[in-house]
């Protein structure tokens with residue numbers, strides 16, 4: 001999907017650096033992240049939504065201290081969903097009030113740390129949590145700003161959405177049956193809480209805006225009910241993340257300014273129709289910011305042609321650095337990165353080194369028939385949910401994240417070592 005830049009020798013370059021040099025210096029596999037691209041995308045979201053809205057980068061897509069600093073500098077806020085993400089954000093110096101804390105089962109300890117740190121908002125996900133956060137905040141002598149996450153009955157699937165009467169999943173409090181209205185009632189009466197708005201996240205890798213339209217319509221419906229019942233106009237609405245990116249040339253994502261315009265118009269229109277002041281909008285893009293900014297660089301180890309079937313190309317990573325193909329049947333593209341070749345294309349499957357036949361990185365790809373051990377392959381669009389979902393399966397060491405910018409590279413997350421692995425093994 002991405003157009004790759006190559007130098008005079010036909011070697012793929014990123015941020016002005018040849019991948020052969022990166023492989024030599026940092027080894028493979030490695031995630032190579034283009035810092036300028038990351039910043040440009042972050043800035044584009046910030047600019048598109050403007051001063052009357054907030055953009056919370058969803059840290060689950062990929063989080064490191066460098067990323068937190070870039071976000072901070074580009075004026076974005078951060079969505080975290082665990083104590084670990086919170087710790088990373090705080091240790092990078094992000095001011096707590098720019099953090100939203102998510103999760104359907106935050107521990108008491110996580111809630112305490114979030115309240116103590118003074119996070120800008122906690123997104124409440126259940127009736128128990130409303131009570132827990134209120135209790136802890138009171139104990140700490142705080143009034144915690146919170147949103148309530150609701151499920152609007154829209155289930156988003158890749159490339160489409162299916163409207164369902166009831167959402168059968170673990171997140172949020174259903175609008176259906178008056179449950180969300182009851183949650184608001186409780187949150188408004190508890191003095192440890194300051195209810196600032198309603199949150200909705202309909203899914204991920206979505207291209208169709210109509211799911212957001214239905215969600216906004218229903219959330220605004222709740223805001224109206226709240227106004228009618230309590231005389232309170234909640235000042236904020238969060239529409240979550242979920243905007244899709246191009247993994248292959250089949251995907252055609254929207255420009256961020258179109259997304260911003262569409263979402264803002266939907267909320268404004270719905271609020272006007274309901275006679276409400278337009279609330280401050282926030283969004284939580286993860287994949288759309290970081291996804292396209294990185295590729296994974298692998299070295300080919302073996303090439304095995306199965307007559308009449310396809311050729312299996314084994315690389316030095318696999319499902320431990322990209323679980324998405326195995327888990328979601330996700331599609332990726334791949335390019336020979338260390339040289340150009342005139343050889344005929346062959347039908348290839350790029351697989352990893354794990355002891356499992358489902359260990360596939362790219363299911364179907366055409367690669368030059370002269371592909372050989374030692375060649376470097378680049379798999380684009382691995383910035384989101386690859387390093388963050390990486391594992392140590394088969395005690396394979398998780399790859400580093402190398403950030404490139406203006407002809408310079410630096411490691412922002414280092415490669416795991418066997419010592420790292422053995423440090424935890426204390427038996």
Ligand code: LLP
Pocket residue numbers: 058060061079102201203204205240241242243284285286287288324328384385
């Ligand atoms: N906000 C909330 C409340 C979320 O749950 C998520 C993602 C986001 C924002 C960011 O969504 P994004 O803009 O990145 O689509 N591991 C899966 C994706 C799981 C997404 C979970 N929540 C994958 O690899 O596709």
